Structure formats: C-alpha cells, structure tokens
Amino acid sequence: MASLFASSGDGLASRLGLSPWVLYSAAGFTFYAIVCSSLRFQRLKTMRKRLNFPDRESLSRMTNEDAQKIVSYISTYEFPLLYDFSLRYAIFKTYAVDNIGNLLYKVSDLARPTKASKRYDDTQVLFASYAEFPPGSEYLAKSVARTNFLHAPYRQSGKISNADMLYVLFESMYQPVRFMRLYEWREMSDMEVAAVATFWKYIGEMMEIDYEAELGKKEWKDGIEFMEDVERWAIEYENKHLGPSPEIGKLGTVLVELLLSAYPKFSREPGYKILMVLMGERMRDAFSFPEPGVPESALTYPLLLARKLFIRYLCLPRIYPAKFISQPDPVTGRIKHYHYLKDPWYSPPTFWSRWGPEGLMRRAFGLKVAGDGGAAMLPDGFLFEDVGPEDKMGKGVDETARLTRLAQTKVSASACPFALPRKG
Structure with missing residues (x-):
C-alpha cells in the first residue's frame, strides 16, 4: 500500500x-x-454540551454562575490577548465621555504621568477579579466593593451619573464581542455573547446601576436581548456625551504615552499609528488625535488578518490558561498580578519572571521586570484596600467591608436573571 x-x-x-x-x-x-x-472549536462544543445551551431559546435559563464560567474560559483559553486588549480599549473609550474624562483629568492619578501606571494596573486587576472569582464568592464581592468605595464620592456628589456607569458597563460587555467579531480567529457564539452580557449585568447590579431608570424596563428574555437594548441606549448617550475637550485630549495623550512606554522604543512610532487606526474616527475625534494615513491602514488590517488565519489554522488550542491574577494567598489573602503594563505592580519576582524568555526580552529592550522598584511595587501581591489612588491606599477598610457584605446580597450564583415570572 x-x-x-x-x-x-x-x-x-x-x-x-x-x-x-x-x-x-x-x-x-x-x-x-x-x-x-x-x-x-472543540472547547466551544464541549462547553455548550456541558452547560446544555444548544440554541437561543435555552439561553434564557443561563445562571450567573454559568455566565462566569463561560467568560472565564473565553478570557483565559479562547481569546486571552484580544479579550484583555478589548477591555483596555473599552475603558479608554469611556474616558472620552464628557463627565468621565473631564472629572478624571481633574482628580485622577490617570492624568498624572508619574502615577498613571498604578491606576491603570489597578483597573486591570479589578476587572480580572470580576472574571476570576465566581458569583457569591467573598473575593468577587470585595473587588466590586472596592470599586464602589472608590466611585462613591463622585456618585454621591452627582459628578458620575447612573447613565455614566451604565455606559462604562456597556463598553465593557460590547467591545469584547466586537473585537472577536472583527479581529479574532472566530467570533463569539450566541452562548458566549449571552454569557458576557449576563456577566456584566450582575456586576452592574452589584454596583447598584439602575437599569430601569435608563432603559425603561427591567426584564429581558436573555443576555443578548439585554445587550441589544443597552446598545440602542448607548448610541444616543454617545451622541450627547462623546466629544472633544482640551481636558479629554490631554488625558488621552497621557494614557497613549503610558501604553506605548510599555513597549520597546523602536515599536512605539508604528504602534502609535496602528493604535490610531484601531481607534476609529469617532474615538480619535473625541481625543483630538490625528487621522492615520493609507500606509498605516494598509499595514494594520493585513497584520490582523494574518494573525487571525495563523491562529485559526496553524496554532493548536491553548492547554494551560493565561493567568492574569492568582488565587488569594491562604495566609495573607494577597493576590498576585502577572500581567502588568509598565511597572511591575503586585508582580512576584520569581526566577522565571525575571530570567525567563519574557524577562530576558524585557531586559534587552530596557523595560522593567518583576522585582524592579522593590517593596514599593508590593511584590507580595495586593489586598483590595491597596487598590486605588495613593491617597486612598490602606484607607476605607471598614467601609469596603460594609460594601462587601452589601454586594454579596445583590447576586445569587444560581439565579437565572432572565427567567421571567409566568403569567396567569
């Protein structure tokens, strides 16, 4: 033969x-x-079969726990790089909103080049905590409670509105779906879209966002319908509030410089041009950034297409999850951070992180590795009271504990948030 x-x-x-x-x-x-x-595609098929979501109709019985499991596998196995980037993009876009951007420029460490690095990583570890810890868990409640504590003065004074909070939530659930559709090796399935929406809906409930006040309703048949309703509302919100101002332009410049400073010098100029392409016209105008030329667009989209095809047809699926944060230390409760941007905040200085392939590459290009900066970087990991501006570090412990207990009452892990009561 x-x-x-x-x-x-x-x-x-x-x-x-x-x-x-x-x-x-x-x-x-x-x-x-x-x-x-x-x-x-095997992992998607396995997840759909294991959780028993064969079609759109079945999505109405998705629980908060189901949604968190699906989002966790999306963000750590299926699309870790672009899922993370899409959330960064989402948060960056919300800074172009008049209320949010102007307030951040006045009061936030994000607008101060020497302090922006920590605040940026703080946002990332909070978002990673939402996906890492399941509904009903103490550490999910702690992560949301710390967020609520940091937002409380501005919400109570009316400087951040319920609508502003809902828009941030919308971008956080919409941009991952959009990025996977446009740039990843496959788009999200209905099950995954519903899970992302359900996941952010219960996070929003723990943040006490009033959906009915903005959307005029409080019941939906599934996560997809919820996202579609919020998207229609967000279009009108953007038309009213997404626009340029000197403060927003300055804030955008600081954050882009922070982002590019985390990469080798030779890549910063092309990286800036690629970033301008990915932002799109609306977002560039809001931050007063320049329009990219044809060469930048001609480079960006073929690179993204090549990556998409390479992963789809030449890369075997990931065996081990991408880890952004650790589980809490059983003794100290501290959580380690493995995916810092520029400065190694909360990152343990292990031999591998300092002298492994990534560490050696970072050293070669003059970038910081875990352990650089010493004790100031909290290399043993963070407690949630460490998260926030420098003047809030270690403060609000009692209030955060109270908000933690309150947040735990808002969400049930086994609840089906879209199970409508039967009529008649």
Whole structure:
C-alpha cells in the first residue's frame, strides 16, 4: 500500500514537474491545518454540551454562575490577548465621555504621568477579579466593593451619573464581542455573547446601576436581548456625551504615552499609528488625535488578518490558561498580578519572571521586570484596600467591608436573571 501511494505521488509530482516531497509537505500542511481548525472549536462544543445551551431559546435559563464560567474560559483559553486588549480599549473609550474624562483629568492619578501606571494596573486587576472569582464568592464581592468605595464620592456628589456607569458597563460587555467579531480567529457564539452580557449585568447590579431608570424596563428574555437594548441606549448617550475637550485630549495623550512606554522604543512610532487606526474616527475625534494615513491602514488590517488565519489554522488550542491574577494567598489573602503594563505592580519576582524568555526580552529592550522598584511595587501581591489612588491606599477598610457584605446580597450564583415570572 505504501509503495502504491509513493508510486502514485511520484507520478503526480513528475507530471506537475515537482519533487514528491513538495506534494507530501503540502498534504501534511493541509492535514495539520484541518486538525488545528477542528480542535480549536472543540472547547466551544464541549462547553455548550456541558452547560446544555444548544440554541437561543435555552439561553434564557443561563445562571450567573454559568455566565462566569463561560467568560472565564473565553478570557483565559479562547481569546486571552484580544479579550484583555478589548477591555483596555473599552475603558479608554469611556474616558472620552464628557463627565468621565473631564472629572478624571481633574482628580485622577490617570492624568498624572508619574502615577498613571498604578491606576491603570489597578483597573486591570479589578476587572480580572470580576472574571476570576465566581458569583457569591467573598473575593468577587470585595473587588466590586472596592470599586464602589472608590466611585462613591463622585456618585454621591452627582459628578458620575447612573447613565455614566451604565455606559462604562456597556463598553465593557460590547467591545469584547466586537473585537472577536472583527479581529479574532472566530467570533463569539450566541452562548458566549449571552454569557458576557449576563456577566456584566450582575456586576452592574452589584454596583447598584439602575437599569430601569435608563432603559425603561427591567426584564429581558436573555443576555443578548439585554445587550441589544443597552446598545440602542448607548448610541444616543454617545451622541450627547462623546466629544472633544482640551481636558479629554490631554488625558488621552497621557494614557497613549503610558501604553506605548510599555513597549520597546523602536515599536512605539508604528504602534502609535496602528493604535490610531484601531481607534476609529469617532474615538480619535473625541481625543483630538490625528487621522492615520493609507500606509498605516494598509499595514494594520493585513497584520490582523494574518494573525487571525495563523491562529485559526496553524496554532493548536491553548492547554494551560493565561493567568492574569492568582488565587488569594491562604495566609495573607494577597493576590498576585502577572500581567502588568509598565511597572511591575503586585508582580512576584520569581526566577522565571525575571530570567525567563519574557524577562530576558524585557531586559534587552530596557523595560522593567518583576522585582524592579522593590517593596514599593508590593511584590507580595495586593489586598483590595491597596487598590486605588495613593491617597486612598490602606484607607476605607471598614467601609469596603460594609460594601462587601452589601454586594454579596445583590447576586445569587444560581439565579437565572432572565427567567421571567409566568403569567396567569
């Protein structure tokens, strides 16, 4: 049989004027691509079967616990890089809102180049905590409670409105769906879209966002319908509140410079141009950023397409999850951070983090590695009372504890938030 196959291959190769090894390599490459593509969808099929969400109708019984499990696997196995980037993008976009951006410029460490790094990473560890810790858990409640504590003075004074909070929530659930549709190796399934919306809906409930006040209703058949309603509302909100101002422009400049400073110097200029392309016209105008030229667009989109095809057909699915934060230390309760932007806030100085491939590459380009900055970077990890501006570090412990207890009453892990009461 082998000789027949070899003979047939040699004959075809000779008719085409090629070496037999060219045909064998092409056949092997094609087989590998088919296997990769097939295996890449296996985890989605397994998750759908295990949680029993075969169709749109079944999504109405998705619980908060189901939603968190799905979001966790999306963010750590399926799309870790772009899921993380899409959330960064989402938060950055909310800074272009008049109330939010102008307030941040006046009062936030994000507007101060020497302090922006910590505040940026603080936002990331809070968002990572939402996805890492399941509904009903103490540490999810703590992460939301710390967020509520930091927002409380501005919400109570009316400087941040309920509508502003809902818009931040909308961008946080919408941008991951949009980014995967446009740039990842596959778009999210209905199950995953519903999970993302359900996940953020219960986070919003713990943050005491009043949906009915903005949307005029409080019942939806599933997470997809909820997201669609919020999206329609957000379009009107953007038309009223997303626009340029000197303060927003200055805030945007500080944050873009922070983002680019986390990468090697040679990549910063092209990185800036690519970022301008990805922002889109509306967001660039809000921050008063320049419009990119044709060369930048011609570079950006082919690179994204090449990445999409490479992952889809040439990369086997991830075996181990991407870890952004650790589980709390059983003794100290501290949580370690593994994905800092510029400065190694809360990142443990292990041999691997300092001298592994990533550490060596960062050193080669003059970037910081875990352990640089000493004790000031809290290398043993963070407690939630460490999260926030420098003048709030270690403060509000009792109030955060009270808000933690309150947040735990807002969400049930096993609740089906879209299960409507039967009529009649």
